[in-house]
Amino acid sequence: MASSQSSQYSEGTESDHEECPCTSADPEGPQPLPDEVLYNKIDELMEFLLLKYSNKEPATKADMLHVVRGYEEHFPLILSKVFHCLYMVFGIDAEEVNAPGHTYALVPVLGLTHNREVGGEQEIPKTSLLILILSIIFIKENHASEEVVWDMLSRMQVFDGTEHDIYGEPRKFLTEDLVQEGYLVYQQVPDSDPARYEFLWGPRAYTETSKMRVLEHLAKVHGCDPQSYPRLYEEALEEEQVAPLA
Structure with missing residues (x-):
């Protein structure tokens, strides 16, 4: 496989x-x-x-x-x-x-359970692509434009409309599959004309993981400390402090 x-x-x-x-x-x-x-x-x-x-x-x-x-x-x-x-x-x-x-x-x-749900025919895990999109959204102040997302993915040789060996048809995966599963929100940018679209974290992403865990992952990938990203660290820390009160 x-x-x-x-x-x-x-x-x-x-x-x-x-x-x-x-x-x-x-x-x-x-x-x-x-x-x-x-x-x-x-x-x-x-x-x-x-x-x-x-x-x-x-x-x-x-x-x-x-x-x-x-x-x-x-x-x-x-x-x-x-x-x-x-x-x-x-x-x-x-x-x-x-x-x-x-x-x-x-x-x-x-802790993302996306790949654990796949039944029937064995499917290649795609969690890394989901993690990347969640990271981009977090970095872009919780709203990532479609243009920014596709620009980042193109650096990984993942292109809109082109079948990928690991991730399959990426547009369907991002705008349909992950949206239906509740990991992403794909919506029109308010007041955009012509219409432009953006990605946000979906409710299931907030349930299964956190901004701090995403930040720790980013830091691990880049070989640094989470506090090396002060704005992101402060936002993630604030989320952790508020979560127990929710």
């Missing part, structure tokens, strides 16, 4: 692979893997973990080592790249539930 999608990610991380100390020619460490072999193992482990996520099953270290059998000495490198891809591309976080690192629970980032 995810082979082509994770391949795109893997190929995009070639520079990381070349710079990573784990892949250098260290006579006392594992010999570097050819890129093709490394990416194939990333793909195999990615598919395995996405299936575990779809079935709501934990993943054990023993199971994952079995998937990459023959390359166990490279397991830490492969696993780190797979976990990074799951988080950034699919919106899935791996949490240790049986220390030290023997079993992982695969959970949606920020």
Whole structure:
């Protein structure tokens, strides 16, 4: 299911692979893997973990080592790249539930349950795209124009009207699916002529997550502290203080 999608990610991380100390020619460490072999193992482990996520099953270290059998000495490198891809591309976080690192629970980032509802045919998780839109709305003072959203998405090679390998038809996903599920509000900008449209957080987004959690996610992605965004931090903190009183 995810082979082509994770391949795109893997190929995009070639520079990381070349710079990573784990892949250098260290006579006392594992010999570097050819890129093709490394990416194939990333793909195999990615598919395995996405299936575990779809079935709501934990993943054990023993199971994952079995998937990459023959390359166990490279397991830490492969696993780190797979976990990074799951988080950034699919919106899935791996949490240790049986220390030290023997079993992982695969959970949606920020507590969003969108992908947990999909039934029938297995579907590629799209939570990361939802998180991105919620982040843009928050950054843009809780109203993100359609033009701004599509401009940001185009930087990820996600274009209006063009089918995407991971996210499918993005306009339908954003303006219909996520609106119907209550995660987004898609409305005309007041008094706009000709009509322009904007995105807001929907009621379900406020129920399942918070501005502080979104801000913490942004800070994690950019490797900084949430307080590095003073305006956003103040707004998120105010929301947290008001929430218990609601």
